Structure formats: structure tokens, C-alpha cells
Amino acid sequence: MYEQVARVSDDVGMSPAPLYRQIADTMRSDITAGRFPPGSKLPSERELIDRFGAARGTVRAGLNVLITEGLITPAQGRGYQVQQHEVFTLDASRHENLLFSRPEDGDSFSNDVRHAGRAPHQEFRVEVTEASAEAAQRLQIEDGGRIVLRYCRRFVDDTPWSIQATQYPQWLVSENPRLSDPGDVVEGTTRYLADRGVKQVAFHDEWATRMPTPDEARELQIGPGIPVLVWVRTGYTSEKRPVRRTVTIFRGDLNRVTYDLGDTDALPTEEVNAA
Amino acid sequence: MYEQVARVSDDVGMSPAPLYRQIADTMRSDITAGRFPPGSKLPSERELIDRFGAARGTVRAGLNVLITEGLITPAQGRGYQVQQHEVFTLDASRHENLLFSRPEDGDSFSNDVRHAGRAPHQEFRVEVTEASAEAAQRLQIEDGGRIVLRYCRRFVDDTPWSIQATQYPQWLVSENPRLSDPGDVVEGTTRYLADRGVKQVAFHDEWATRMPTPDEARELQIGPGIPVLVWVRTGYTSEKRPVRRTVTIFRGDLNRVTYDLGDTDALPTEEVNAA
């Protein structure tokens, strides 16, 4: 009976929200209502100061809320712009079928991106290090054993997309030297290994999200308010032997992941999964 | 030839990093180096003002960087505390085997949480609405058709863990009325449906990350710097018929997800996957 009264007192009886939050709330609903569509420019701080009758610091505090929510991006000299994302979807469960793809198709990233009509680009770097305790455990090698780290930073149309670090145990690299080739392995490393008899028949995937470290934010060119997706895939051979551990950091605003599970015949043949 | 000179000028020749960023960088490395372990308190603003010789606003700007990185949390009157996470791992691929579990085990959430020695708690709410265009398409019903929305907010030891909204097409609820029961379906709704002949044999999962909306931040009790994981699972029967679409919002700092793919016999039997 007093439900509505209680609600009202939640709003009215409480001390009013601080001004900077009112500014944030107002601008947020203006954005989500479409009055400032993605890619458009917000009013300048000067205009907002006049509109809300607030000091500059207060206006900036309000805008900062929206920045940390990933809604807007500031640019010195140019104003604030509403974020516009273009989402790329990765089908992680399809990747287990990668071994059956044709070798001339190239690696799956370039493949997917080109299929979407975009231009892929990759940078590689290879390092040899000692395995950390965790890496050693996951790759089932002795503590402090050698591993080869294969870094890869990926771009789509020159926009940084993901950074990847794959750990291979030394014994595997010795038998498959192209893994330590700092250049691209055109057909993809998984395919390369499979062709040489090291078939990954099972994967353990882990997904998490967090804010990027400063290094990651720099490499992926993302500012505050944009989280990253962290993907850790461990690949196993049929002898239960782990052969690689890949850590991929995705820009959270640009990427989605899908898994198809169970009797895939029961799934719609043509997933019309527009975001 | 001038490569190195350019590099040096990037570091030395450039104007020094602004003071608030120096403060952020210093405090960040203090934290990551373990000088302020998780759960410990940072020096007060007053102390940092003295240590860095900066104005209070500048110190706060520095700390704000760490807040939006999810590293620290401020509390009025109590100071800044280094974040401490306790991560809960959800095995999403195991859930496809849920139908073969024993009915008396209860739903999988309560199950998992109790298995970890924690106290689960759930709140339910049910609504009947018209399907949005997207919902109608995904659930393969006519546009504007009725759907039943089943909300669930989950807690672990009274900490908000996730909020979930499941859409069921009206025809399914008519045949299985307990779906519109605002209370808990003890054995889990998937199990309940399976027992009544509606077996979900395939799933399409989508994962994404973003910053929470203000509503989500309130419901999950998370502040700036903590992203959410968004999980959308669509369940299909063997007749290729979608029967539900579940959207789950997880606190990103508390949750991890795993998938086991491929020939699971090749995976280590006892996953010692400590974070």
C-alpha cells in the first residue's frame, strides 16, 4: 500500500543527488535516448557550464562519469564524442574444427577479418624465457623449464584489436622450428603443428574481464571506461599432453564471443545473430 | 638511423608526465609490488598531499585513475582500500550435461556455491511482456508476441553475484506453469522443463564485456572500474526450437568462465586450475 510512497521518498526525501551526478544522468539519458547518436559531438564544457550553472570542475566531474562508463571519449581541442562500436564476433567453438580447414585459407584471424570485408594486419615477436610456476604447471613441464613465447598484436583496418601471447614448451619448438620464426606462420600455428603430427584435439578455455593495465591500454589504444576480455586457451593432444597456452587480450568494446554447445544439428543453420 | 633518437625523445625529450599521473603510477607500482597488499589501506589523501607536494585535487585525480582501473576502492571516512577479489569459476560447457544430474541436487547455481562452502541466496521476480523485435526473432515467435520474463538476482554470502533475466515464449509457460511462479524452482528450470519433455539439447552462448549501466552497478553493488561479463544463452530442443533466452550479468571482478571443447578425454582429469 505504501509502496509508491516509499519509492517517492527514495527520490524526494533523500538529499538531492550531487550536481555532477545530475549532469552525468542528464547527459547519459540524452545519449541513450538518441539525442546524441554514436559518433556525434557533445556540447562543449563551456556550453554545459552555462546550461547547468555549474563550475567547470563540476561539469568535468559529470562528464568523467560517462567516460568511465565507456559512453563518451574526450579529445583535447576537439570536444567529447559519443562512442561508436563496431562489434566483431569470434566463434570460439568453431575453432576446434580448424584442423579440417584447407591449408591455403591462412590463419583464422586473417580469414575471419577478410571474410568481413576488412583488412587484417598482424605483428609478431618471439621470445625464449623460463617458465613461471603457473606456466610450468599448465604446460606440464618442469619448473623453470624453457618455453617459447610467441607474441602477436592484431589490427583490423589499422585499429588495434587484440594482443596475444602463446607459450610453447621448448621440446615442441625444437621439433617444430617455425614456431620460433618471428614472422607470420601463414597457415596458422595450430594448422602447422597439426600437419607435423601434433594435433590438438581438446581445448580448455578460460574467460575473464577486467580493466586493462596501462601497458595494455597503450597497445590497444583504449582509454578509461573500456574493459578487456581475457581469453586463455590451453590445447591438448590426444595423449593428454598440453602443447600450448594462449593468452589473448581483446578490446572489450569491439569483440563478442560465441560458443555452440551440444547437438549442433539442433541449432539454427544460419545464425542471424546481428548485435 | 634516427630510430634511437626518436625513442629517447619519446621518453626524455617529452614534457614529463603530469603530476597526477606520476602519483597514479607511483601508487600503482607500490600496489602491484605488494607494498600495499589486497585489502590493505592506502595512505590518506592528506599524507599523499605531503608526500607528493601536490594539491588535494591533484592527488584525488591520481587516485581516481587507480579507481577506474579497478585497483582501489574509496570509502568516505575510511580511506582507500586495495581491491581484493575472490574469484568464482563457472564451467559453462559442463552445463550442457545438467540434464543428467540428479533432480535432488537443486539448481546449478546453489549447487556450485554450496560445493564451494559458501551460502547461496536467490531473489526471483516474474513479468509478462511483449517480445521486442530482437527477442521475437531469437525465440522464433511472432513480433509483439507474449513472453514471460523470469528475473533472478543471485548472492554468495550476501554479496551480489549476478543478475539474470530469462525470456520464455508464452506457449512454453502455458504448458509448464511453474515457470511463471515467482518463487524458486528448486530443481532448476532447465531440469523442470526436461522432466516435462522439453529437453534443451543444444545451446548458443554469447559473451561480451562492458561497463555496467547505473542500474546494474546499483544492483550488483559495484563502483567505477569494475566491468561486467554479459552471457546470453539460447537453449534449443532437438526440433530446432528455441525455448529460452537467458541474459546473465556477472560482476567481472568475481567471476571467470571456462569451456572444455573437443575430445574431453584428452583433458586433464583433475583440472588444478587455481587462479
Add this chain to the structure above:
DNA sequence: TCATTCAACTCGTTTGAACAAGTTGAATGA
């Protein structure tokens, strides 16, 4: 002993000012 009060601490909000630095487009001059 025990509950209360309250001073001294903490962070939260807001103002106003000043200068630095990046961007843009119009005016300028070759």
C-alpha cells in the same frame, strides 16, 4: 561497566582562477 558524546580524522562536493596544449578554420600573404 556500558552507552553516549564528540573531536579528529577520513573522503565527497563545489567553486573560481590560471595557464598549458591540441584543433580548426578564417584571414593572410606569397
Add this chain to the structure above:
DNA sequence: TCATTCAACTTGTTCAAACGAGTTGAATGA
């Protein structure tokens, strides 16, 4: 015409001051 300059914008950084509001523990008093 075309490149340059520069004024007038934009956001970025920093300072100083004041008051509000939550927390804590020691002093106080019953």
C-alpha cells in the same frame, strides 16, 4: 591557387579554499 599564420575555440592540468558527510576511537558521564 596554395601554403602559412594565427586567433579563437576546444580539453588538460594544477592550485587553493571551503564546507558537507561518514567513521572511529577516546573521553565522558550515568
